Amino acid sequence: MPTPPSTEDVSTMSSATLAHDETHDAHEGHHTSFPIDNRKLAIWSFIGSECLFFATLISTFLIYKDSHPKGPGPKDIFEVPLVTGGTAVLLFSSFFVVMALNGAQEGNRKKMLGWLAATIGCGLFFMGMQVYEFSHFYHEGLGYTTNLFGTSFYTLTGFHGTHVAIGTLWLITVFKDAVKGNLPPAKALNLELAALYWHFVDVVWIIIFPVVYLMSLRS
């Protein structure tokens, strides 16, 4: 609860208050108005912003998914089993990163490193799937500017892939810190921030998968 205002000038408040603030800053981390860390709040607000980014890209894809006067359309080239596999791997990775975070918070280094490695592996697998998919589509005759379906598909999934790459890179740096022993439970937040971003990238794919791959096949 807030203490009532001092009637004296703030700059001449008692030295006891000052001492308290010093202790506070030095040992307890900065005071925050909400019970949430600054960095976490920043990541959440950034994720909110990113939602609009992907919403716009997905809308653009929906407008142009049937625009393939020349070259292949969705039905001609989509490989649903392959993408389903990639989707499953990415889904599991969200669970893996939760386990890694749990290990970090418990101070269980082995658990943390193991699950983190698994998460990074999932990220790399997914990127590999996308590289395979893109080159396969290209050989099927769908270049970047062959038709608008292709342009909007590559732009949307390409940006998602870029996000996966950034997330994987982020997790790798956290992993490197953890190997060096620089990730004690008190610093588990460093992993949590990367994990939040990772969950977001996964969630976006959970929307892209049915909207882009499954719905396009139906139409």
Next chain:
Amino acid sequence: MATSVLEQTHVAKRGTLASWLTTVDHKKIGILYGASAFLFFLIGGIEALIIRTQLARPDATLVSPEFYNQLFTMHGTTMIFLGVMPLSAMFFNFFIPLLIGARDVAFPRLNAMSLWVFILGGLFMNFSFLMNAAPNGGWFGYAPLSSRQYSPGLNMDFWVIGLQILGIASLAAGVNFFTTILNMRARGMTLMRMPMFVWTTLITQILVLLSFPVITVALILLMVDRTFGASFFSVGGGGDPMLWQHLFWVFGHPEVYILILPAFGIISEILPVFSRKPLFGYSAMVFSSAFIAFLGFGVWSHHMFSTGMGPLADTFFSLATMLIAIPTGVKIFNWIGTLWGGSLQFKTPMLFALGFIAMFITGGLSGVMHSVAPADLQQTDTYFVVAHFHYVLFGGSIFALTAGAYYWWPKMFGTMLNETIGKWHFWLMLAGFNLTFFPMHFAGLLGMPRRIYTYPAGLGFELFNMMATVGAFLLAFSILVFMYNMWVTVRRNVPAPADPWGGATLEWTIPSPPQEWNFTVEPVVAERDPVWAMKRAAGVRTLPEPTLDSGKGIHLPGPSWWPLVVAVGILVFFIGFMVKHSYAFPFGPITIVGFLLTAVGIFKWAYEAPDANAPKH
């Protein structure tokens, strides 16, 4: 220890170039924002003067039609993205931490990065003039005019890439101030005790966070069209130019409120102080601001009534647009309610604040006229709409920012701007402004199209255009008076007291200019207008002059080069896309160098101890 290590170190370093390039102090960053934005504002003003000189008389040929296109495009782009937005950012940076009783923003180095990305992006855009390739497709870059086919040169590349760079600065600042305001408030400062300017800033940042990604994607799509030959916006390839308009205005309409909400906040700080009574209807002000922001996302298509969206869409967007008049009206009545029965003091900041109310009402009324879709056809794309948005952007935002400049100058620089010159500035600006823009309503209703290079005699446009041009030079003269005022103030250097106006908010409890650590003792707040409460309790009108404390033991982040490195990296990365067509590979070496510079900068930044360069104590 009489003087702390901290103070000695920082005093010794103050003023050197490196200290400004590496600063993470929100106050220095605010001053750099203000100085650079004012410079860009002057450039935009010179562009306007050339436009007005060309239009003063019929059949004039002062500039070529091509250069004229560049002038009005860059005037609009400059005033919005390099003038009004960063001038607001100056106040966010300098005053948000002071108003909420914080030592700094949540992410000081991110803040520095925003600044440098903004400055480099602005210089990059204006550099286009030196290459004789300034953007020339209008400030909203309508496709297909902005596509490679109709804008083949580098002109629109400068625009697309320049805006993309500036967007990064805005997003970074959005994340930063959102976090700062929600999380760094002084103990006891609940959301409903925050000063109004803090509220409108918070809502502005939410608008930035939700609308900038949309323009980012739109610009990416346009860049893909221009650079790789895709056809998102070209009908020939199955694309739809309407998509550009929708995406642009989904961003562009909230942007209007990004420009005006900070102005609302500044006015809401100034009116109570010079009326000697609290802001009338505080909660209504908060909710109306939020409601304006919410509605702002539902009205974007009122910029597109003339595109033939169909009666259903036109009706929806007409009604939604009319609704915006309600929360805005609430605000205006609350401002008048604040004045009502107050003991008014007509100091310069107050004059500009009152000027704001009158001018903004005028602009708001013609705005409501635009919401009527059938009548809109006569108003859009004529000088009527030019008159309207200058009344809200200049009569609104710039009057409020100027009011803020006079109000907060003593706190920022520790000196008082001259009152007499300030009043001259106000009356000249008010007269020049109205002489410039009021006749445009009539020119527009007579059918004078906007963006027109020249016009023949005999259509009835001559008188209104001559009046507007004379007004424009008067307006420019008033800005010179303002610059003279600043020069006189700097030369005379009369120290300002900590609390020259009898203020209500926390920034007035600390010395002018504030010490680097802002608050020697972190303030505790128990109600709105906390400083008035303190004065009431102490039975005084102004607080005793605060002493410059040594700041011993206060923890401040150290300066850092990495934000600047990252900003340069981002600039180089994007420049790479412009010269890309010289190389066979789509990502030329310049892009790769920029990417590596950015990546290295981010990693060095992430692993730099927050106080690596800070003095030890």
